[in-house]
Amino acid sequence: MTSRAARSAAIRTPRRAAVLAAATAALVMAAGCSGDGDEGGEPARPRELATQKLTWEPCAAPSVQEGEGTAPSPLPGGTKWECSFMQAPLDYEDPDGGTIELALIRAKASRPAGRIGSLIFNFGGPGGSGITALPSFAKDYESLRTRYDLVSFDPRGVGRSEGVECEDDPELDAFFALDSTPDTAQEERDYQEGLKKFAEACEENSGDVLPHVGTTNAARDLDLMRQVLGDSKLHYFGISYGTELGGVYAHLFPKTVGRAVFDAVVDPGGTTEQGALGQAKGFQLALNNFAEACAARGDACKLPGSDAKEIEGFITGLLARLDKKPIPGIGDRKLTQSQATNGIAQALYSKEYWPYLEQGLDEADGGDGGLLLALSDSMNGRDQNGDYSNLQAANAAINCVDDKERFTVEQAKAKLPEFRKASPVFGGFLGWGLISCSQWPVPGTWDHPDVSAPGSAPILVIGNTGDPATPYAGARAMAAALGKGVGVELTYEGEGHGAYNSGDACVKRTVDAYLLNGTVPNSGTVCP
Numbered sequence: 001m002t003s004r005a006a007r008s009a010a011i012r013t014p015r016r017a018a019v020l021a022a023a024t025a026a027l028v029m030a031a032g033c034s035g036d037g038d039e040g041g042e043p044a045r046p047r048e049l050a051t052q053k054l055t056w057e058p059c060a061a062p063s064v065q066e067g068e069g070t071a072p073s074p075l076p077g078g079t080k081w082e083c084s085f086m087q088a089p090l091d092y093e094d095p096d097g098g099t100i101e102l103a104l105i106r107a108k109a110s111r112p113a114g115r116i117g118s119l120i121f122n123f124g125g126p127g128g129s130g131i132t133a134l135p136s137f138a139k140d141y142e143s144l145r146t147r148y149d150l151v152s153f154d155p156r157g158v159g160r161s162e163g164v165e166c167e168d169d170p171e172l173d174a175f176f177a178l179d180s181t182p183d184t185a186q187e188e189r190d191y192q193e194g195l196k197k198f199a200e201a202c203e204e205n206s207g208d209v210l211p212h213v214g215t216t217n218a219a220r221d222l223d224l225m226r227q228v229l230g231d232s233k234l235h236y237f238g239i240s241y242g243t244e245l246g247g248v249y250a251h252l253f254p255k256t257v258g259r260a261v262f263d264a265v266v267d268p269g270g271t272t273e274q275g276a277l278g279q280a281k282g283f284q285l286a287l288n289n290f291a292e293a294c295a296a297r298g299d300a301c302k303l304p305g306s307d308a309k310e311i312e313g314f315i316t317g318l319l320a321r322l323d324k325k326p327i328p329g330i331g332d333r334k335l336t337q338s339q340a341t342n343g344i345a346q347a348l349y350s351k352e353y354w355p356y357l358e359q360g361l362d363e364a365d366g367g368d369g370g371l372l373l374a375l376s377d378s379m380n381g382r383d384q385n386g387d388y389s390n391l392q393a394a395n396a397a398i399n400c401v402d403d404k405e406r407f408t409v410e411q412a413k414a415k416l417p418e419f420r421k422a423s424p425v426f427g428g429f430l431g432w433g434l435i436s437c438s439q440w441p442v443p444g445t446w447d448h449p450d451v452s453a454p455g456s457a458p459i460l461v462i463g464n465t466g467d468p469a470t471p472y473a474g475a476r477a478m479a480a481a482l483g484k485g486v487g488v489e490l491t492y493e494g495e496g497h498g499a500y501n502s503g504d505a506c507v508k509r510t511v512d513a514y515l516l517n518g519t520v521p522n523s524g525t526v527c528p
Helices: 017-031 130-136 169-176 185-206 215-228 241-252 272-295 308-324 337-347 351-365 370-380 391-402 409-422 427-435 473-482 505-517
Strands: 082-089 099-107 117-122 148-154 234-239 257-263 327-330 333-335 459-466 487-495 525-527
Touching (some): 082 215, 117 241, 130 148, 169 337, 169 370, 185 427, 215 234, 215 241, 234 241, 241 459, 241 473, 257 505, 272 308, 272 409, 272 459, 337 370, 351 370, 409 427, 459 505, 473 487
Parallel strands (some): 117 234, 234 257
Antiparallel strands (some): 099 148, 327 333
């Protein structure tokens, strides 16, 4: 879910709406329907890295680490995608030491005469591949391509950029099937042992890179990328975790912020516990909105119950049954309570997925868990062939090197009543998820990131009132933390994770006017 919230074996990562759509669509069809160093300054960097020349070539198909698929198709007008690699210091505190190779993708501006520069996207996660996401949803940004080269990348530790490797595919199947809301002493031991084995595998397979994949280093990579691309300012579009990355960049390099948009905004001031609790409330709100919409359709709603409360009661009852006895899913895999909850969460990222959620719950009630399991697989980065991307490995590595807090089992148990009160469906999973980093081999960096950016250009901060993964309050908190005259708040009264990709004409018009023409809206503008 989001970077500021804890992860569990069931609900683990905030996702950008764009990347989710492609992965979910494929799986639904299959189912039948850091040691990052100090903040606040730029360490010395070898001149040759800032002036390196990139070699752009036709893009290959995404790797297994990036989620697989086909090579990206040309854009309208025949523009082809180009890919390259950029060298960056592995450790910015030792810039003359080893380097790390970062994968980039771009599509050149469609109107070169009016080109402003590069617009760099980060779609969130953390752990999401920009190499895969940008081509998949470039049609949503075609208006922006009139004046920008569209650019994205696999951040360090993700996909082609020295992707973190942990457990193999069968081990991950077993890991994600664990009961991540343990009710007995044995289930607690199994869950903790699963987390321990996962962390040990990450250290064994990627120990050299684990200390260096945090957000501060990624922000410094952005500034190096800006220079290598030949831009005097960083023009940036960050979604979900990408807003946290953008905020850290603005703090480190306020004078080089160009036109920047933060969409589906992470609250930068919350602790790990506060972020997880906020998500519990956010997902419960989204579930309630789904249930109300279903109930309003009367007999056309497939789920039992005459109102939202009764439908939510049906869902909690179904999950309780799955906790006792999983049901057939896909092939020889069963749908567990953890995976069902994960699948429900996945479907709440976009209102477009609500019909799949309704169908999946109805089918699970009848003993067929295939659709909910497919939705859960999408959240976890598993394809139809049983291959996992490194989404969850990178997500854990980045979150755990960022977040300093390490919770014990006893501390997590003490928080469970509050979490379950906030959300009968998601509270237990997010409460137990507080221990996700407890056995991580690398210490964390901060209690929360510093995003204060005095002297920065205005940054457009978009909050969605129905966002489950990055609750609306995060946008206001980010705008305030960026500082007076920097954070410009835009509210979208909608559903799902994010606003620009929702198709809302007001949001698109406002964002495009800012990015293309520099027109800054009044802070507090509302798109109903």
